[in-house]
Amino acid sequence: MLTEDDYKSGQVLLIDKPLHWTSFQVVNKMRWEIRQAFNIKKIKVGHAGTLDPLATGLLIICTGKMTKQIDTFQGQIKEYTGTIVLGSTTPSYDLETEIDNTFPIHHINKDLVEETTKQFLGEIDQFPPIFSAIKKEGKRLYEFARAGESVEIKSRKITIEAFEITRFEGNEVDFRVVCSKGTYIRSLAHDFGKALNSGAHLSALRRTKIGDFHVDNAQTLDAFIQQFKASAKD
Numbered sequence: 001m002l003t004e005d006d007y008k009s010g011q012v013l014l015i016d017k018p019l020h021w022t023s024f025q026v027v028n029k030m031r032w033e034i035r036q037a038f039n040i041k042k043i044k045v046g047h048a049g050t051l052d053p054l055a056t057g058l059l060i061i062c063t064g065k066m067t068k069q070i071d072t073f074q075g076q077i078k079e080y081t082g083t084i085v086l087g088s089t090t091p092s093y094d095l096e097t098e099i100d101n102t103f104p105i106h107h108i109n110k111d112l113v114e115e116t117t118k119q120f121l122g123e124i125d126q127f128p129p130i131f132s133a134i135k136k137e138g139k140r141l142y143e144f145a146r147a148g149e150s151v152e153i154k155s156r157k158i159t160i161e162a163f164e165i166t167r168f169e170g171n172e173v174d175f176r177v178v179c180s181k182g183t184y185i186r187s188l189a190h191d192f193g194k195a196l197n198s199g200a201h202l203s204a205l206r207r208t209k210i211g212d213f214h215v216d217n218a219q220t221l222d223a224f225i226q227q228f229k230a231s232a233k234d
Contacts, residue, residue: 001231004038010066012073014218015059017207023050026059026221034063037228048073049210052186054094055082057207058215075181076211077161082204084173084189089199093129093186103199110168116195117163120188125155129186158183172203 002011017026024047031045044067048060057080060073087105091097130153159180167174177185186202193200208215 001227004040007034007038007043008064010062010064012066012069013061013063013224014213014215015061015224016215016218016220017051017056017059018221019056020053021221022053023047023059027061029221030061030224033225033228037231046070049078049181049207051207052094052096052205054096055205055207057205058210058213058218059207060210060213073210073213077209078179078181078183078207079209080177080179080185081166081206081208082175082177082185082189082202084175084192084200085203086171086173086193086196086198086200088201089190089193090201091130093184093190094202094205099201101199103193105171105198108196108198110165112196113168113173114165116192117165119195120160120163120192123157123159126158126184126187126191127153127155128184129190156182160188163188173200178209 013030015026015030017023027045027047031043034043034045035041043063044065045061045063046067048062048070051057051059062070062073086108088099088102090099160177160183161180162176162178164176165173166176177183177188179185179188185205189200189202206215
C-alpha cells in the first residue's frame with residue numbers, strides 16, 4: 001500500500017468511475033479516504049477530465065505534486081464506447097432527462113448508419129449540450145437549462161479520429177469513438193441522429209482510454225477504499 005509521502009509527492013491513480021457518481025464526488029471520496037487513513041488535514045487530489053454521472057470508465061486521479069500534470073493528461077486523445085438510441089431525443093442528449101421528441105427510423109439501415117459516420121471524421125464544429133458544466137456569465141450551462149432559460153452556446157472545434165459502429169440492432173447503435181479534448185459524445189449522438197434525418201440520444205457511455213492509459217488497468221473506487229480498511233485491520 002502507498003504511504004502518506006507517496007500520495008504527497010504525487011501519484012497517478014486510474015479509477016473505473018462507477019455509474020451515477022460525478023467525477024467531483026469520486027475526487028472528494030478519495031481525498032477523504034487518504035486524509036482519514038493518514039490523519040492528515042490537507043492533500044491535493046484532482047481528476048484529469050470529467051465524466052458525466054451516467055458514464056462509467058477511466059478517470060485519471062492525480063495527488064500531491066502530480067496535480068500539476070492534470071492539464072497535460074486532459075489534453076490527450078480519448079477513446080469511448082457506448083450506445084446511441086435512434087428515433088428519439090432528450091434535452092440533455094442522454095438519459096438524464098425524459099424523451100421530448102420522437103422521429104421515424106424506418107429509412108435507417110446499417111449501410112446508412114456506417115456511411116453517416118464519415119461525416120463526423122476529422123476536425124468538425126460541435127455545439128456542447130445545454131446540460132453541461134461549461135460556464136457562461138459565471139453560471140454553469142445546466143443551471144440555465146434547469147431554470148428553463150435560453151442561452152446562446154458557441155460551437156467549438158474538435159477532432160474525431162475514429163467513429164466505428166460495432167453493433168446495429170433495432171433502434172440501437174453501439175460505437176467506438178476516438179476523439180480530442182473537449183468532445184461531447186452526447187452532442188455527437190444528437191448530431192448523428194440529425195444526420196440520419198431522425199433523432200437520437202445517448203443511452204450508455206464508457207471511457208476506455210486517455211492517451212496511453214487504459215481502463216483495463218484501472219481499479220474500482222470500492223477497491224481503492226477497501227485497501228485502507230484492510231490496512232487498518234492489520
